[in-house]
Amino acid sequence: xxxxxxxxxxxxxxxxxxxxxxxxxxxxxxxxxxxxxxxxxxxxxxxxxxxxxxxxxxxxxxxxxxxxxxxxxxxxxxxxxxxxxxxxxxxxxxxxxxxxx
Numbered sequence: 001x002x003x004x005x006x007x008x009x010x011x012x013x014x015x016x017x018x019x020x021x022x023x024x025x026x027x028x029x030x031x032x033x034x035x036x037x038x039x040x041x042x043x044x045x046x047x048x049x050x051x052x053x054x055x056x057x058x059x060x061x062x063x064x065x066x067x068x069x070x071x072x073x074x075x076x077x078x079x080x081x082x083x084x085x086x087x088x089x090x091x092x093x094x095x096x097x098x099x100x101x
Contacts, residue, residue, distance in 0.1 A: 005054070017034075022057040028048055
């Protein structure tokens with residue numbers, strides 16, 4: 001399954017690699033492809049990673065993640081898993097990034 005998120009603060013290819021490495025270290029995440037120009041990050045999921053773990057990894061790397069459904073938890077973010085509701089992500093420029101499977 002493929003999922004798209006937005007990560008702000010990336011300014012170069014080096015930033016992309018840092019974000020890819022940080023997110024790729026989260027259990028349940030396979031390949032990660034970041035694009036600093038659009039702020040889009042595509043994740044190929046190998047399991048059911050926790051949204052909060054992905055957000056923490058991005059934050060720890062020095063960037064900010066905008067993950068759909070992260071704020072819609074009922075108090076326990078660790079129980080929220082990545083859902084396959086939508087494979088489209090809106091960037092800050094109202095551009096829609098479509099994930100191909």
